[in-house]
Amino acid sequence: MTTYVIKDVAILGGAESDIKIADGVIAAIGSGLTGDVVVNGKGCVALPGLVDLHTHLREPGREDAETVLSGSQAAAMGGFTSVHAMANTNPVADTAGVVEQVWRLGQQVNLVDVRPVGAVTVGLEGTALAELGAMAESAAAVRVFSDDGKCVHDSVMMRRALEYVKAFDGVVAQHAQEPRLTEGAQMNEGVISGKLGLTGWPAVAEEAIIARDVLLAEHVGSRLHVCHLSTAGSVDIIRWAKARGINVTAEVTPHHLYFTDDVVETYNPVFKVNPPLRTRADVEAVRAGLADGTIDIVATDHAPHPAEDKDCEWAAAAFGMTGLESALAIVNDTMVKPGLLTWAQVADRMSIAPAHIGRVLDQGQPLEVGSPAHIVVFNPNIDIEVDPTRTVSASRNTPYAGYVLPGKVVATFYRGRPTVLDGALA
Ligand SMILES: [Zn+2]
Numbered sequence: 001m002t003t004y005v006i007k008d009v010a011i012l013g014g015a016e017s018d019i020k021i022a023d024g025v026i027a028a029i030g031s032g033l034t035g036d037v038v039v040n041g042k043g044c045v046a047l048p049g050l051v052d053l054h055t056h057l058r059e060p061g062r063e064d065a066e067t068v069l070s071g072s073q074a075a076a077m078g079g080f081t082s083v084h085a086m087a088n089t090n091p092v093a094d095t096a097g098v099v100e101q102v103w104r105l106g107q108q109v110n111l112v113d114v115r116p117v118g119a120v121t122v123g124l125e126g127t128a129l130a131e132l133g134a135m136a137e138s139a140a141a142v143r144v145f146s147d148d149g150k151c152v153h154d155s156v157m158m159r160r161a162l163e164y165v166k167a168f169d170g171v172v173a174q175h176a177q178e179p180r181l182t183e184g185a186q187m188n189e190g191v192i193s194g195k196l197g198l199t200g201w202p203a204v205a206e207e208a209i210i211a212r213d214v215l216l217a218e219h220v221g222s223r224l225h226v227c228h229l230s231t232a233g234s235v236d237i238i239r240w241a242k243a244r245g246i247n248v249t250a251e252v253t254p255h256h257l258y259f260t261d262d263v264v265e266t267y268n269p270v271f272k273v274n275p276p277l278r279t280r281a282d283v284e285a286v287r288a289g290l291a292d293g294t295i296d297i298v299a300t301d302h303a304p305h306p307a308e309d310k311d312c313e314w315a316a317a318a319f320g321m322t323g324l325e326s327a328l329a330i331v332n333d334t335m336v337k338p339g340l341l342t343w344a345q346v347a348d349r350m351s352i353a354p355a356h357i358g359r360v361l362d363q364g365q366p367l368e369v370g371s372p373a374h375i376v377v378f379n380p381n382i383d384i385e386v387d388p389t390r391t392v393s394a395s396r397n398t399p400y401a402g403y404v405l406p407g408k409v410v411a412t413f414y415r416g417r418p419t420v421l422d423g424a425l426a
Pocket residue numbers: 148149150175227228274275
């Protein structure tokens with residue numbers, strides 16, 4: 001079997017060392033190590049393979065936007081070794097049959113772990129609980145349940161879901177969006193929406209659901225995860241809930257760490273996303289929340305769309321942007337470079353903690369001898385201009401087109417074999 005050595009790499013940003021990979025595991029860490037294939041890690045950091053709790057792979061149903069194959073390739077290029085595939089496919093992943101289908105496709109592609117998310121309600125319609133137990137007991141062993149794209153807004157339905165998942169240590173991941181307060185909403189409600197004459201999406205529409213849900217999670221004694229938190233008020237509610245001992249975790253996306261709603265003034269629909277891009281004060285608050293651990297993880301909400309759904313006027317365009325391939329560079333830019341996170345903390349927010357929340361057993365492990373060799377080698381010092389025509393995702397709706405981002409994934413190892421080498425698919 002081929003052995004690999006990553007030479008002179010800063011493990012979690014610390015001292016330079018060599019990492020030897022053999023038989024799917026980290027076989028040795030030290031200096032002067034040799035192997036069949038050598039990866040030059042000089043100037044790079046090594047982190048445990050990234051784990052995304054929030055990816056839209058679009059298969060089955062929208063293979064024109066993404067497939068399990070193209071999405072797994074994009075994930076590998078971004079340094080990920082595990083992704084959770086959201087349930088809003090067609091058919092919806094609301095039965096054991098559909099989640100097993102997605103899980104099997106992931107196994108066949110074999111570039112990352114593909115962990116299906118199960119829908120909370122049948123057809124994402126919010127009226128009847130999906131067969132959560134059957135999905136948990138299926139070959140896909142689902143532990144994360146979400147109607148993402150839609151909010152489980154009915155309080156009784158949310159309470160039942162939280163009660164049900166306790167039986168198998170599952171978690172309900174809520175897309176917090178009060179539907180009545182966001183009818184017809186196109187962007188963040190504020191100064192810019194007033195100026196542009198677009199229907200606003202108030203922060204309270206997110207915060208009201210999060211406040212209700214943390215209280216429900218406390219009442220039921222269950223585990224709640226909040227998807228793509230985007231406002232300063234949401235950070236305050238999570239901070240309060242954690243101080244009270246409520247079992248809640250939360251994620252922020254790279255784009256909510258990076259952009260403010262000012263970019264909507266371009267009317268470029270690539271910036272149309274759910275939840276919407278917010279204000280400078282919100283961006284500062286989510287960065288601070290991620291830094292102090294109030295927000296547990298970064299999750300991409302990678303949402304590929306074909307050109308016909310995105311290259312149209314603002315009001316008609318679909319919500320969502322791609323994110324797998326740029327996530328680590330954005331976290332470098334917004335969190336590491338300003339001194340808000342160390343690389344060891346990035347490993348926590350993008351690998352260890354999401355693996356724990358999703359109960360992904362052999363991901364998010366420490367980089368030490370005997371651990372499964374899921375590793376990303378990232379050079380934080382190369383500036384790359386994003387060219388959407390060169391993305392690996394089947395869709396081109398990256399919001400960073402033409403932006404220069406700091407950092408490049410040099411290599412990704414999944415189960416001891418390279419999925420990316422020299423910055424290209426292996
Ligand atoms: Zn969502």
